[in-house]
Amino acid sequence: MYDTFNGSAHPRSPREIAIAAMPGDERVWVPQAEGVWFRPLFLNTLQGQWCNLLRVRRAGILSRHLHPQPVHGYVIKGRWHYLEHDWVAETGSYVFEPPGEIHTLTVPADCEEMITFFNISGCMVYLDEANRQVGFEDVFTKIDMCRRHYEKVGLGADYIEQFIR
Template sequence: MTRPDAQAIPYQGPPLPSVPPDLVVANILDLESFDKRYWVPQAEGVWFRPLLFNVSQGYFVNLLRVRRSGILSRHRHTGPVAATTLKGRWHYLEHEWWAEQGSFSYEPPGDIHTLEVPDGVDETIVLFHVTGAYIYVDPLGEAIATEDVFSKLATAKEYYKSIGLEGYEQQFIR
């Protein structure tokens, strides 16, 4: 028996109040198809490609591209983080697991870890969904910097403006 609400009929009622439009970013797994200008420099050999800046709920989703080995950062999360490794390999010095191509990882709030890409890995690309902030810390856990959806958005905005793509980041804000 087919339920009446399962028929191929779109919703006919009024739109709900204050609901932002959907966001679809096509072809994110075709990693070479992106215009190279869309990758925002973050550090030497490290870039991010914004997919969503959710400023009302305090999270962001991006692709992180790393083309160097070594320590990238030591940080604590104020909220949960989900990561899917699309290419390459990485791990945290504090844990025994490795995230390799095709791996999914979940990082709980409050966890402190040191991200490393090992020697011999030419490129690592990870899809990160970050809720809350990263608090960058020294080896003893003392805070030295913070990064959240607002600072990521500001970095993207400044970068896109500097290369003549002013306002490009606006399409990712919800």
């Protein structure tokens, strides 16, 4: 039998997270670009991983990028695709993105809203048309974006702490 420490079998185990994935408060969605937001769910600073919902309310290209680690996605609403592939990820689709693959995320014109759950390890490396790096995101840049946004909208910069492990 295990001795328990705050519900865990080990005192150094991180706390669980159990939250409503779709927030009732619009302020929880962090703006990322015009018509694009993310909702943080889990920010793992020890392993460089994050889980979030990506919400898009505009058509067109979102970004050209690659990931040095695998990415897993699940489409909750709407649809999207990569210009480099002939498949379309629709509501209920699971997507696996292998490390190192360059792809261009695009939302079709007839999709009013797309929401996808992503589990990302490592970072996102943004690329231009010549495959030159033009930016990146990792768990720490995500945390910084959230802190600034939550402070600005009145939730407080420490609102993000509940998602950080």
